[in-house]
Amino acid sequence: MQWRMTKLCINDAGWLQSVEVVESPNFDSRPDNTPVKLVVVHGISLPPGEFGGGHIKQFFCNNLDPQLHPYFESICSMAVSAHCLVERDGNIVQFVSFLDRAWHAGESQWRDETVCNNFSVGIELEGCDDQAYCEAQYVSLASLFAALRSIYPQITDDAITGHSDIAPVRKTDPGPAFDWAKLTGYLRD
Numbered sequence: 001m002q003w004r005m006t007k008l009c010i011n012d013a014g015w016l017q018s019v020e021v022v023e024s025p026n027f028d029s030r031p032d033n034t035p036v037k038l039v040v041v042h043g044i045s046l047p048p049g050e051f052g053g054g055h056i057k058q059f060f061c062n063n064l065d066p067q068l069h070p071y072f073e074s075i076c077s078m079a080v081s082a083h084c085l086v087e088r089d090g091n092i093v094q095f096v097s098f099l100d101r102a103w104h105a106g107e108s109q110w111r112d113e114t115v116c117n118n119f120s121v122g123i124e125l126e127g128c129d130d131q132a133y134c135e136a137q138y139v140s141l142a143s144l145f146a147a148l149r150s151i152y153p154q155i156t157d158d159a160i161t162g163h164s165d166i167a168p169v170r171k172t173d174p175g176p177a178f179d180w181a182k183l184t185g186y187l188r189d
């Protein structure tokens, strides 16, 4: 099967056209005069290691039912989000406008700057550290990165990083299963 990147467009309000939108309340404004210059790649699965079920969307909208799984009890009171989720089949869901600050990175540092949420876009891939991500997810991620670079020229071609790279003590995602070389190949297409 030949995977093709699709051209994604972002409107003036910071929303992708023609993707699923699930608005999260977990965001605020970026600080003034803070250009977006970094894309942070995350991995998430709820419960851990299981895919599908819609729990990630519920989690980012503060609607996760703690009764459904013991793990949900431990996280259901957290208020977090990402700008986008890329599901296993490559489907993109947007939760927060790119103009706003999503709450995905936590305490973090990229190069000499801390608080990466201020100047980054957070993209969650549905997955976990030790299971291969799907080809369709790399294609969607590369398409997203291209669309973001078209509106944010401060994002250089190497300004895409893992959560584990900006918060190495606390975070391991997207994990060793994420194939950076494969992503780079798609970014060159």
Ligand SMILES: [Zn+2]
Pocket (backbone or CB within 6 Å): 041, 042, 043, 104, 163, 171, 173
């Ligand atoms: Zn993460």
